Amino acid sequence: MKVSTNITTFDEHLTERYGERGTSKRTEFEIKAKAFLIGEVIKSERHLANLTQEQLAEKIGAKKSFISRIENGKADIQLSTLYRILEFGLGRKIELLVH
Amino acid sequence: MKVSTNITTFDEHLTERYGERGTSKRTEFEIKAKAFLIGEVIKSERHLANLTQEQLAEKIGAKKSFISRIENGKADIQLSTLYRILEFGLGRKIELLVH
DNA sequence: TGTAAAGTTAACTTAAAGTGGAACAAAAAT
């Protein structure tokens, strides 16, 4: 088993761990990492709004277990679900930047 | 059948057509409208990258019919699909702003 | 410390996205 040496950037770390960018394992990791970040955003917005998972769930017609899964990055949600939670449930405006 | 009069804003137009904000018909419309806009973004980025639907599809391991449906707002795609297309397929960076 | 509230996880069903193929329509090239 190889021991990593001279890793200077996070990108190199990811390459060491999951392979080059573009490979399926690497892409899969990056997608999961992003799903997790979305969950973190939702969790933090929910806390700002002073809502429990159950209260938020009720606002969008869902169950608390669903919110939990999303906040913990365990769901690859649809765009409509993102809107439902952030805009309808938490009253935020979402903007998608492409650059 | 009621004929609309004195509609001054787009919001009023939507209310006239789909009901008040928050009602299911209205929410449904807004979600569809957004899926459509995402499609427009993807289509425009694809054109900037000088790719056909088929070429883009091949890059992300999909078929052109799939790209077509997304570009025409006929799919409520998952976040991973958004990333696959814009980042992996078109080399763009996506940022989600919440405000 | 006990207990109530909040959050997590697993197992399952249902609904819908993802997928491929083929047939069709539209646009571009020759």
Added chain:
DNA sequence: ATTTTTGTTCCACTTTAAGTTAACTTTACA
């Protein structure tokens, strides 16, 4: 004009998110 390229739509099938319930864990707090 017609052939080729590009894009759209439909259908059938597979996969997976969404949704539900219930049991469990963690956190708050009396």
